[in-house]
Amino acid sequence: MDKSRQVIVMFWITHIGLIFFLYPTEIIGSLTAGHWCAVLLGFLIHISMLAVYTKGLSQCAPLNVIDLFQGVGRVFAFAMLLPLAIYFIMIMIITIRAYAEIVTVIFLGNTPLWTIMLLFLAVSTFICLLGIESIFRTGMLVALLFFPFLILVVVLSFQNTDWHYMLPLMDRDAATFAYTLRRPFLKSLFAFVGGFLFLGFIPPHIPFQGRKIVLASLGLIPFFLVSVYVPLLTFGENTASKFPFPFIMAVDTVDVSWLMFDRVTMFFMISMLCFVILFLSLGMWVTLLMIKRGIPVLKDPTACLLLAAVVYSVCLLVPNWSAVERLMWWNTLPRYYAAFIIPLAVFALGARRRRMEAVRP
Amino acid sequence: MKLPAFLESRQAKDSDLFLHSLFLAGESVYLAGYTSLIDLPQSIVMLRQLALNAAGAGKALFDRDSGVGTPMREPSEQEVLDALAAGDALICSQSGDRCLRLIPVGRTLSRALESPTTENVLRGAISAFNEDLDTNVGLIKKHLPSDTLRIRSYSLGQSQRRKTVLLYAEGKIREQLLQSIVQKLETLPDVDIPDLQALSDFFGFPKWALITRYNTSELPQEAAFALEHGKAVLLLDRFPFALVLPSLLSDMFVSQNDRNFPAIIMFSFRLLRVLGVLVNVLLPGLYVALVSVNPEVLRIEIALSIAGSREGVPYPALVETLLLLLILELTLESAIRLPTTIGPTITMVGGIILGQAVVQAKLVSNVLIIILAASTIANFTVIGFQNATALRLGKYLLLVLSAMFGVLGLFVGIVVICAYIGHVNTFGVPYLSRWKAGRRYG
Numbered sequence: 001m002d003k004s005r006q007v008i009v010m011f012w013i014t015h016i017g018l019i020f021f022l023y024p025t026e027i028i029g030s031l032t033a034g035h036w037c038a039v040l041l042g043f044l045i046h047i048s049m050l051a052v053y054t055k056g057l058s059q060c061a062p063l064n065v066i067d068l069f070q071g072v073g074r075v076f077a078f079a080m081l082l083p084l085a086i087y088f089i090m091i092m093i094i095t096i097r098a099y100a101e102i103v104t105v106i107f108l109g110n111t112p113l114w115t116i117m118l119l120f121l122a123v124s125t126f127i128c129l130l131g132i133e134s135i136f137r138t139g140m141l142v143a144l145l146f147f148p149f150l151i152l153v154v155v156l157s158f159q160n161t162d163w164h165y166m167l168p169l170m171d172r173d174a175a176t177f178a179y180t181l182r183r184p185f186l187k188s189l190f191a192f193v194g195g196f197l198f199l200g201f202i203p204p205h206i207p208f209q210g211r212k213i214v215l216a217s218l219g220l221i222p223f224f225l226v227s228v229y230v231p232l233l234t235f236g237e238n239t240a241s242k243f244p245f246p247f248i249m250a251v252d253t254v255d256v257s258w259l260m261f262d263r264v265t266m267f268f269m270i271s272m273l274c275f276v277i278l279f280l281s282l283g284m285w286v287t288l289l290m291i292k293r294g295i296p297v298l299k300d301p302t303a304c305l306l307l308a309a310v311v312y313s314v315c316l317l318v319p320n321w322s323a324v325e326r327l328m329w330w331n332t333l334p335r336y337y338a339a340f341i342i343p344l345a346v347f348a349l350g351a352r353r354r355r356m357e358a359v360r361p
Numbered sequence: 362m363k364l365p366a367f368l369e370s371r372q373a374k375d376s377d378l379f380l381h382s383l384f385l386a387g388e389s390v391y392l393a394g395y396t397s398l399i400d401l402p403q404s405i406v407m408l409r410q411l412a413l414n415a416a417g418a419g420k421a422l423f424d425r426d427s428g429v430g431t432p433m434r435e436p437s438e439q440e441v442l443d444a445l446a447a448g449d450a451l452i453c454s455q456s457g458d459r460c461l462r463l464i465p466v467g468r469t470l471s472r473a474l475e476s477p478t479t480e481n482v483l484r485g486a487i488s489a490f491n492e493d494l495d496t497n498v499g500l501i502k503k504h505l506p507s508d509t510l511r512i513r514s515y516s517l518g519q520s521q522r523r524k525t526v527l528l529y530a531e532g533k534i535r536e537q538l539l540q541s542i543v544q545k546l547e548t549l550p551d552v553d554i555p556d557l558q559a560l561s562d563f564f565g566f567p568k569w570a571l572i573t574r575y576n577t578s579e580l581p582q583e584a585a586f587a588l589e590h591g592k593a594v595l596l597l598d599r600f601p602f603a604l605v606l607p608s609l610l611s612d613m614f615v616s617q618n619d620r621n622f623p624a625i626i627m628f629s630f631r632l633l634r635v636l637g638v639l640v641n642v643l644l645p646g647l648y649v650a651l652v653s654v655n656p657e658v659l660r661i662e663i664a665l666s667i668a669g670s671r672e673g674v675p676y677p678a679l680v681e682t683l684l685l686l687l688i689l690e691l692t693l694e695s696a697i698r699l700p701t702t703i704g705p706t707i708t709m710v711g712g713i714i715l716g717q718a719v720v721q722a723k724l725v726s727n728v729l730i731i732i733l734a735a736s737t738i739a740n741f742t743v744i745g746f747q748n749a750t751a752l753r754l755g756k757y758l759l760l761v762l763s764a765m766f767g768v769l770g771l772f773v774g775i776v777v778i779c780a781y782i783g784h785v786n787t788f789g790v791p792y793l794s795r796w797k798a799g800r801r802y803g
Contacts, residue, residue, distance in 0.1 A: 123773055130784040137783035137793045142776055262660045270772040277776055
């Protein structure tokens with residue numbers, strides 16, 4: 001039975017959770033005009049890597065990435081997966097720390113940081129312990145509950161836009177792709193990369209079709225564009241680039257007279273945070289899969305709690321926002337590894353397998 | 362074993378046991394049974410008729426094919442006691458070497474068919490299950506006159522034999538589900554099954570689950586509907602509810618009765634129930650979150666009016682909410698136990714306490730009373746009392762999280778609850794499945 005729908009919903013959730021907070025900051029910071037060009041370029045990278053990855057996965061169908069790499073050799077698997085595990089752990093640390101900071105900045109000023117990080121981590125550990133099928137089902141239910149909110153707020157966020165800010169559509173900078181090597185753009189790719197690697201770890205009893213996932217990822221384009229263009233159209237490029245979280249600021253300007261709530265954004269942001277929690281539990285599940293394979297002594301609840309403890313203690317050691325940014329920058333290299341090397345390796349191994357199977361009979 | 366002697370010794374311990382000597386077909390025999398279960402005069406009339414018939418056909422009374430009863434050959438004490446406890450009568454010869462077990466005219470120990478007491482029906486069949494197992498099976502058969510209906514009966518427990526009947530529709534039920542249930546039932550446990558908790562232990566469901574793995578219903582038509590949709594129904598003797606396996610989230614919102622209304626009304630009912638669940642679970646938490654942690658989310662006018670209504674209330678919003686919730690829960694619990702004659706009095710007193718008086722005494726705010734009243738009313742929009750109670754617990758989690766983290770805590774609590782119900786499954790069928798007969802969803 002095809003469970004593509006669950007996988008697609010989870011895929012959307014993980015990406016949408018990542019898009020709206022940091023992504024617009026980086027894109028607006030990386031160039032002054034023609035932002036759509038940067039968004040679409042990033043998306044192009046995303047979808048091509050996704051296509052390569054899912055193609056490779058479908059060619060070696062019942063195997064997941066770990067089995068696939070282990071088929072080549074233990075050392076090879078270890079060498080390939082160690083950076084990936086590090087990348088996932090890094091991304092968990094960064095996400096928890098960054099989102100906890102965002103929460104304190106935006107709406108829980110008096111709550112200590114460690115309690116919020118503990119909340120995120122405890123909930124995602126709990127969900128992770130319930131297993132991958134529960135994660136997917138939770139994703140479906142959470143999406144069903146929160147998506148209406150999300151769509152409503154996205155629609156409302158256009159209230160104060162001035163479409164003249166759209167211009168100029170292009171300048172020399174954007175046209176020559178000079179921005180591609182700038183730090184903010186390189187960092188912005190995190191929103192495209194982190195979310196799809198989990199596809200390779202889904203066990204065979206949750207079958208999905210790669211083609212459907214690739215098609216479904218097209219549905220994310222509007223969200224990427226909205227997250228960048230709503231602040232641009234509301235404030236203009238100059239002002240928008242000054243804000244730490246431009247999209248949130250833009251939504252904060254929305255005033256809906258028929259609603260009893262003053263800050264609709266709060267509900268929007270919190271739905272995002274819930275998506276992020278699901279993303280975290282998914283990431284944790286993937287990491288645990290690798291850890292348990294690497295160190296077979298570790299069994300489930302212990303391994304999970306141990307990982308959570310490590311992540312939490314590192315999170316506590318991160319002193320401030322600039323340290324978070326530094327961590328994000330350091331994570332760029334593992335990110336490129338995860339984004340390019342892993343899908344390409346999977347594709348190559350898949351092709352090899354296909355060839356061998358064609359020769360054998 | 363000398364049967365008459367054994368029965369006499371037994372009679373000394375159990376005065377309910379009668380040992381009646383009489384002549385049947387020219388033979389002097391003992392008739393034994395429980396007075397409380399057997400209608401003696403009627404049974405004797407029936408016996409005489411049977412004995413006459415046997416004599417007319419030229420059969421001896423204790424013959425296998427005399428048509429009076431089933432001969433028991435050298436029964437053990439336990440067999441005799443089991444037969445008596447099951448409500449059967451025994452006939453044994455004066456010498457005690459031959460014995461028959463037969464079904465006598467029993468006393469009526471069940472209520473008549475009545476309308477349901479916990480599930481009201483607006484449109485649809487009003488008869489409900491009662492304590493008699495055979496009546497219940499019959500009711501389901503009446504509601505599902507189909508040749509696909511299969512019935513298997515089991516007798517569970519060691520010291521108390523409890524008759525249990527499993528019903529399913531052949532070809533509709535998922536084979537895997539049926540196999541797991543049958544496999545479990547056929548292990549015939551040594552433990553007694555006095556209640557649903559024991560049954561749930563026997564099925565291997567987790568002990569501390571919030572959500573019951575079987576949906577209970579008092580209505581034969583609901584059970585028949587479930588059967589037709591490929592679920593399994595379990596009936597226990599002396600238990601006036603059908604247990605429907607597996608239980609699904611949709612059981613909270615979807616009832617067969619809705620289908621007796623036009624489709625659009627049916628959908629609005631279901632939507633209303635979903636809203637009811639959300640209101641019940643979210644409102645108390647939302648109040649605490651908005652009042653104590655994130656007042657800036659509210660429009661300034663509303664924030665001020667709520668703050669105004671809380672003026673003079675000496676404790677934090679969480680304590681205020683918990684206090685009033687406690688009183689509400691107490692009212693709900695006591696209402697179950699109240700004799701119907703006193704009920705209205707308590708309702709009135711409760712109404713006054715929970716109404717104006719508690720506000721005027723500045724113990725809780727006006728708004729909170731509105732919110733908790735709405736939440737409690739909303740609680741009972743869901744179908745099935747067991748579902749309503751599960752919801753009642755869920756809101757406390759949200760309440761505590763909201764008091765700590767405000768709106769964030771509320772939403773994270775929702776995610777936790779979603780994850781929990783995403784995790785629950787019955788015999789491998791997830792609680793969140795969308796169920797269609799013959800089709801399976803994940």
